[in-house]
Amino acid sequence: MKHHLISAADLTRDDAVMVLDTAQELARLADRPIKKLPTLRGRTVVNLFFEDSTRTRISFEAAAKRLSADVINFSAKGSSVSKGESLKDTALTLEAMGADAVVIRHHDSGAPHRLATSGWIGGSVVNAGDGTHEHPTQALLDAFTLRHRLAGGGDGVGRDLTGRHITIVGDILHSRVARSNVLLLTTLGAEVTVVAPPTLIPIGSEGWPCAVSYDLDAVLPSTDAVMMLRVQRERMTAAYFPTEREYARRYGLNGERMAAMPEHAVVLHPGPMNRGMEITAEVADSPRCTAVEQVTNGVSVRMAVLYLLLGGAPASPAPPTAAAPAAAPTNTAPTATAPGAAGEAEENQ
Amino acid sequence: MDATQPPPRSVLEAPDIARVLTRIAHEIVERAKGADDVVLLGIPTRGVHLAHRLAAKLHDVTGGPVPVGSLDITMYRDDLRLRPARALARTEIPAEGVDGRLVVLVDDVLFSGRTIRAALDALGDIGRPRAVQLAVLVDRGHRRLPIRADYVGKNLPTSLRETVRVQLAEEDGRDGVLLGRDEPAGEG
Numbered sequence: 001m002k003h004h005l006i007s008a009a010d011l012t013r014d015d016a017v018m019v020l021d022t023a024q025e026l027a028r029l030a031d032r033p034i035k036k037l038p039t040l041r042g043r044t045v046v047n048l049f050f051e052d053s054t055r056t057r058i059s060f061e062a063a064a065k066r067l068s069a070d071v072i073n074f075s076a077k078g079s080s081v082s083k084g085e086s087l088k089d090t091a092l093t094l095e096a097m098g099a100d101a102v103v104i105r106h107h108d109s110g111a112p113h114r115l116a117t118s119g120w121i122g123g124s125v126v127n128a129g130d131g132t133h134e135h136p137t138q139a140l141l142d143a144f145t146l147r148h149r150l151a152g153g154g155d156g157v158g159r160d161l162t163g164r165h166i167t168i169v170g171d172i173l174h175s176r177v178a179r180s181n182v183l184l185l186t187t188l189g190a191e192v193t194v195v196a197p198p199t200l201i202p203i204g205s206e207g208w209p210c211a212v213s214y215d216l217d218a219v220l221p222s223t224d225a226v227m228m229l230r231v232q233r234e235r236m237t238a239a240y241f242p243t244e245r246e247y248a249r250r251y252g253l254n255g256e257r258m259a260a261m262p263e264h265a266v267v268l269h270p271g272p273m274n275r276g277m278e279i280t281a282e283v284a285d286s287p288r289c290t291a292v293e294q295v296t297n298g299v300s301v302r303m304a305v306l307y308l309l310l311g312g313a314p315a316s317p318a319p320p321t322a323a324a325p326a327a328a329p330t331n332t333a334p335t336a337t338a339p340g341a342a343g344e345a346e347e348n349q
Numbered sequence: 350m351d352a353t354q355p356p357p358r359s360v361l362e363a364p365d366i367a368r369v370l371t372r373i374a375h376e377i378v379e380r381a382k383g384a385d386d387v388v389l390l391g392i393p394t395r396g397v398h399l400a401h402r403l404a405a406k407l408h409d410v411t412g413g414p415v416p417v418g419s420l421d422i423t424m425y426r427d428d429l430r431l432r433p434a435r436a437l438a439r440t441e442i443p444a445e446g447v448d449g450r451l452v453v454l455v456d457d458v459l460f461s462g463r464t465i466r467a468a469l470d471a472l473g474d475i476g477r478p479r480a481v482q483l484a485v486l487v488d489r490g491h492r493r494l495p496i497r498a499d500y501v502g503k504n505l506p507t508s509l510r511e512t513v514r515v516q517l518a519e520e521d522g523r524d525g526v527l528l529g530r531d532e533p534a535g536e537g
Contacts, residue, residue: 001434018436025421025437032442034474037424307424312434 001308004116004125008136008184013160016188020144021157022304027297029066039311040069043100048090049128050076050106055271055295056128056138060103063302069310072097087111091120099123101310109133109176124309132174132235138270139180141301143188145290146225148297149266162189167219168210169195169251170229170278173202174236177270178229182210193219197251199240216251220260227268228253228278248277255282266290355530357514361503363524366486369502370399373484374406376500381451384411386479388447390420392456392468393438398519399486400455416443420454420475425467440471447476453500457515459485462496487526489513 001015011019029035045064049057057073064071074094076082081090087106094102101124104112109131116125129135147156150164166185172178172194185192192210194201201212213219220226231247241247253267267279267289275281283289361369378384384407391400397419404417421438423429454468465483472481484500489507505528507513512529516522 022437025439028440032475036474038470039424039429308434311424311429313430313432 003309003314004112004127005136005305005309006112006116006125006127007134008139008180008187010136011184011187013187013189016140016143016184017158017160019140019301019304019308020147022308023140023144023297023300024148024155024157026303026307027300030296030300036066036068038068039307040064040067043069043310044072044098045069045101045103045306045310046072046074046094046097046099047128048074048094048102048104050081050104050111051129053105053129055298056105059295059298060126060128060137060302060306062299063306066299067303067306067311069100069306072099087114088118088120091115091118095121095123101126101306103128105129107131126305126309129176131176132179133176134180134183135176136180136184137298137302137305138177139184140305141294141298142177142181142227142268142270143184144297144301145268145294146185146190146266149290149293150224150264152264160188160190161185164190164224165193165222166190167193167195167216167223167226168229169216169226169253171200171231171240172196172205172229173200173240174232175229177227181227182208186210193223195219195251197241197247216253217257217260220257221262223261223265225266225268226253226261227270228273229270230272230274231277244277252276252278252280253283254280255286258283258286258288268294270294357512357527357529359525360505360528361487361526363518366502366524366526369486370402370406373500373502374403374410377403377407377453377482377484378410380482380499384413384415386450387415388443388445388450388452388478389415389417390442390447390452390454390468390472391417392454392464393419393421395515395517395520396454396456398517399457399484403453403455403484416445418443420468420471422464422467422471425470427463427467440475442475447472447478449477449479451480451482452478453482453484455484457486457517458513459483459488459496459498459501460491460513462492462494465496466494486515487513 002010047057047060061071102121103126104115105128110133111130112125112127127134127136146161168178168181178194182192186209193213194210195213195216198214205212267283269279269291271291273279273284275284377387381387389400389404391397400417404415407415418441419439421440423435423437456464482499485498486502487505488498488501489505491509514527514529516525518524
């Protein structure tokens, strides 16, 4: 796996399966009396949130804490950002504090990429949603939920989503969740169809590895899972459809449409849901809707991502200035390969 | 392995391994005065297979069922930061739990003792056993921590330049323990 997770395209099929398998094992932690592992003890994870979020921030915070990392939450409101501080100065501040990983959500597409490639910080950068670009950990938790639900006996460990038909419905234009999912699900072997009114299909989607349809009813009977997206009013600067009622009638998922899906098919929603708009209460509350399960799985998947990025030896050479104080005491004593030197110094307990 | 190196020498064959496990099963029953509250936890990968074999032997001796599980220690290793992040193995605690029971950890090779140190930490997060014991197929010496095994299949004096490779039918298609030479010693 790379040093950063900016885009779902950063993950190969094997990387993605590794994340899902790791998450599968970590999910079992929830049944234990002590839901904590010592793996990231002494490492610092900064949640850098320039945009409102509840479930993603809480999910990352819970994930980091269950791995014993120290968590610093930073939200733009009530920080120096509201006084006009730039992303660069904020990043340099975090670097000076010794952040080993920065989880960033930003209203501008590309902010995590800038943070990761600018050399401002040496730690890993995890994209927790940037503008209308990508949200890779959401795609990973969706893939995890899909694999688990569609595995058909067993927990799906080691497997991908080959041959599965996944339909993504709604505001594709403004959806970072859709972009990341199209990339990740096709990497995992699934066939993806996006369904939306023509006005909500982005220009350039012809180049995406997926099919495009304007007719939800035509697609549903052959789909293994349908992912309903929220209509993102806050990002809409023009009228994309005549009325909400018309949108709900043509692209909303109701009980009737759900009945047209195959027996085993499930309904995903990344949340927050607009009941009555893209999804009716009947569907949202049915056992086929995985929205709550997705939140639970989110913690396991984010634990897996943090573990795979931070748990092992640094994958890529960090910038020379990145010798964070926190990283210094971790000694490099060899294991049994060099008998004399292998040391008592290693364990601090 | 290099062609110029001598071929690995077999130190235990399939019948030896079966005999050794039978003996360990009897020793466990003898020390525990029966095996009523014994829980076997294998350390992945080969320790788990050995734990299942040992459970079958214990069942033959006592007639009662013996809970078996696995205990992955990856997240508790002290050398995690020295290598790229590793895949996790399965931790499967039997429904009976470990609280108040006699937990016997099972592994293939005892070497530095670091694996067992990590296993003890992992176990501490899962519950509070009455006692913890350790059974290994091979003890190759060179301990770096104050840890010893309660049940040893074979004591195998080795040099640090030698490698000990345990093969089990479930994993490798055949049973055996091989002693090789001149490879950097791995972690046991």
